[in-house]
Amino acid sequence: MRFSTERLILKSLELSFADDFVEGLNNLNVSKNLKTVPHPYAKKDAINWIKKNIKEKKKTKFLFGIYLKSEKKIIGVVDFSINKDNLVARSGSWINEKYWRQGFVTEAKIVVIDYLFKNHKIRKFFTQVYSGNIASRKAIMKLGYKKEGLLRKDAISKATGKIHDVIALGLLKEEWEERRKSLISKFK
Numbered sequence: 001m002r003f004s005t006e007r008l009i010l011k012s013l014e015l016s017f018a019d020d021f022v023e024g025l026n027n028l029n030v031s032k033n034l035k036t037v038p039h040p041y042a043k044k045d046a047i048n049w050i051k052k053n054i055k056e057k058k059k060t061k062f063l064f065g066i067y068l069k070s071e072k073k074i075i076g077v078v079d080f081s082i083n084k085d086n087l088v089a090r091s092g093s094w095i096n097e098k099y100w101r102q103g104f105v106t107e108a109k110i111v112v113i114d115y116l117f118k119n120h121k122i123r124k125f126f127t128q129v130y131s132g133n134i135a136s137r138k139a140i141m142k143l144g145y146k147k148e149g150l151l152r153k154d155a156i157s158k159a160t161g162k163i164h165d166v167i168a169l170g171l172l173k174e175e176w177e178e179r180r181k182s183l184i185s186k187f188k
């Protein structure tokens with residue numbers, strides 16, 4: 001499965017993404033905000049992660065490399081997993097620091113969230129963000145997610161070993177119906 005937007009193609013994982021993953025993830029400004037990414041991050045880490053995710057491919061997991069058409073490279077990842085029991089989808093993402101603040105994660109997530117709400121029986125999207133990660137919290141809230149609570153000392157960043165308080169944020173289907181109108185007109 002793949003999606004195309006004005007500037008991006010969301011592509012299923014391929015081993016050829018490994019070098020671009022290293023460029024994006026071998027950077028503490030990115031990895032310190034993620035749970036499972038080591039630092040330093042080498043090509044073998046990228047290859048192992050990509051192989052594992054290709055092998056484990058599940059119908060409930062929607063994981064894409066974010067390909068920037070103008071530069072013909074992968075600049076990040078968006079990852080959504082559906083829990084079929086409660087019909088809630090969890091998400092995660094990163095963008096190579098060179099490409100921050102240009103609306104790329106927003107453009108990528110809009111299209112997947114809209115697809116999953118329309119085509120799967122999902123009631124809600126859910127995500128967790130380290131409490132100091134202002135960029136991610138704002139990006140998530142721009143999509144219409146609302147803060148639901150604070151989980152104290154709930155996560156450890158693999159890259160730094162630091163323990164973090166975590167903010168939980170959620171987006172209900174009825175909230176998306178409202179939010180999508182303004183987002184989709186802006187991003188088309």
Ligand SMILES: CC(C)(COP(=O)(O)OP(=O)(O)OC[C@H]1O[C@@H](n2cnc3c(N)ncnc32)[C@H](O)[C@@H]1OP(=O)(O)O)[C@@H](O)C(=O)NCCC(=O)NCCS
Nearest residue numbers: 030033093094095100101102103104105106135136138139
């Ligand atoms: C969080 C992250 C994915 C955002 O990606 P991005 O493509 O730069 O985000 P966008 O450009 O779509 O930004 C959307 C909104 O988020 C907010 N935002 C993004 N980066 C910000 C920053 N550095 N400071 C303050 N606000 C920021 C803004 O409100 C922005 O909207 P605006 O530009 O119209 O004001 C990126 O910063 C990143 O990869 N960080 C490291 C890894 C990470 O934190 N992943 C998420 C873990 S939960």
